[in-house]
Amino acid sequence: MSGIQELPKMEITFIDGDFETIQSGKLSKTSSEDGRFNGEYIISVYGPAYKKPTGTLLIEFLEIDFTKHDSFNLFINKWGISGLAEHSATAKGVLLIEYSEKEYQKMLNDIWIECGYILEQIQEKFKNAVYYCLDINGPEWSDNLDPLQRFFLMQERNSSLFDFKEYGTNLSVQFEVEPKINAMTYKQYQNFYNTISDGNQSEAAGIIKGINFKTSETYLSPDIAAILYLEFKQMILNNKLIKLCDNCQRYFIPPRSNAKYCDRPLSEEDQRTCRTVGAVQKHMRRVDNDPLKVAYRKAYKSAHARIHSSKTIQYDERESVFRAWVDEAKARIKEVEKGEISLEQFNKWAKEG
Numbered sequence: 001m002s003g004i005q006e007l008p009k010m011e012i013t014f015i016d017g018d019f020e021t022i023q024s025g026k027l028s029k030t031s032s033e034d035g036r037f038n039g040e041y042i043i044s045v046y047g048p049a050y051k052k053p054t055g056t057l058l059i060e061f062l063e064i065d066f067t068k069h070d071s072f073n074l075f076i077n078k079w080g081i082s083g084l085a086e087h088s089a090t091a092k093g094v095l096l097i098e099y100s101e102k103e104y105q106k107m108l109n110d111i112w113i114e115c116g117y118i119l120e121q122i123q124e125k126f127k128n129a130v131y132y133c134l135d136i137n138g139p140e141w142s143d144n145l146d147p148l149q150r151f152f153l154m155q156e157r158n159s160s161l162f163d164f165k166e167y168g169t170n171l172s173v174q175f176e177v178e179p180k181i182n183a184m185t186y187k188q189y190q191n192f193y194n195t196i197s198d199g200n201q202s203e204a205a206g207i208i209k210g211i212n213f214k215t216s217e218t219y220l221s222p223d224i225a226a227i228l229y230l231e232f233k234q235m236i237l238n239n240k241l242i243k244l245c246d247n248c249q250r251y252f253i254p255p256r257s258n259a260k261y262c263d264r265p266l267s268e269e270d271q272r273t274c275r276t277v278g279a280v281q282k283h284m285r286r287v288d289n290d291p292l293k294v295a296y297r298k299a300y301k302s303a304h305a306r307i308h309s310s311k312t313i314q315y316d317e318r319e320s321v322f323r324a325w326v327d328e329a330k331a332r333i334k335e336v337e338k339g340e341i342s343l344e345q346f347n348k349w350a351k352e353g
């Protein structure tokens with residue numbers, strides 16, 4: 001008989017201080033994707049290891065349309081299925097058996113059918129919780145309250161909406177202590193571990209002296225709701241507020257509370273981000289909606305065409321005639337703004353040229 005196979009679980013790790021990895025033979029510091037470093041990371045979710053700021057999983061979870069198989073698949077490809085074992089027998093099976101790529105795709109479809117609607121319910125709960133406790137532009141009453149105060153209010157007043165107690169039950173914790181050794185070469189690092197494990201006790205104790213240690217806590221669960229709740233709690237405790245991006249309307253963690261745009265690329269093809277183009281696009285939208293600017297732009301276009309194709313104006317004079325028109329048009333727009341003439345009067349003037 002084979003032994004009991006352990007089910008892989010979804011993992012989240014919180015590290016205090018620096019996080020280090022071995023890269024090309026020597027130990028080096030890593031920082032988050034965007035170059036900021038805040039010391040709190042999810043470092044692995046069964047499968048590929050991600051180093052992301054706390055809140056990343058929760059924010060991405062809220063964006064999934066669980067009624068769509070494609071949307072569900074995108075999420076699973078990134079975060080794995082180990083957090084679904086609690087909700088889907090197929091997911092549990094996938095984690096314990098060997099399968100071909102084709103079988104896997106079939107199983108993913110089964111998993112989605114089995115637990116898509118459960119994930120939707122979990123998502124709904126977190127959407128509310130995030131809006132009430134962490135959204136900078138949350139409900140009006142939340143102004144000037146910190147996340148703990150907001151959480152307290154919801155816990156007392158909306159207990160049915162805020163019942164997360166069950167989410168915490170299916171969670172195990174591993175506490176670890178590791179040396180801070182970012183100044184070591186790979187060889188020194190190997191020697192260090194060799195002495196610790198193979199040297200005698202006093203030798204091992206001796207090498208420990210003068211080295212500082214850091215701690216990490218890894219939480220494991222077969223239930224993604226437990227991991228999401230943990231992340232949500234961590235954000236509450238660390239006062240990590242989020243907001244909707246002014247451009248793409250998706251949640252992000254603003255580097256400053258007045259930041260308006262996220263750093264997501266516009267698309268696969270266009271790697272410019274909301275932040276780099278957001279301000280420009282917003283300006284364009286304002287122009288698009290302002291009737292005065294719309295009228296001016298329309299008049300500008302037709303004057304440009306009329307003057308530059310004129311048979312009565314010499315070719316080399318056209319540009320200066322057009323410039324003169326622009327000056328006069330601007331002056332008239334100012335008069336409209338001051339209320340001295342109406343927009344209709346401006347349009348009439350522009351039409352008559």
Ligand SMILES: [Zn+2]
Pocket residue numbers: 245246247248249250261262263264274275
């Ligand atoms: Zn955005």
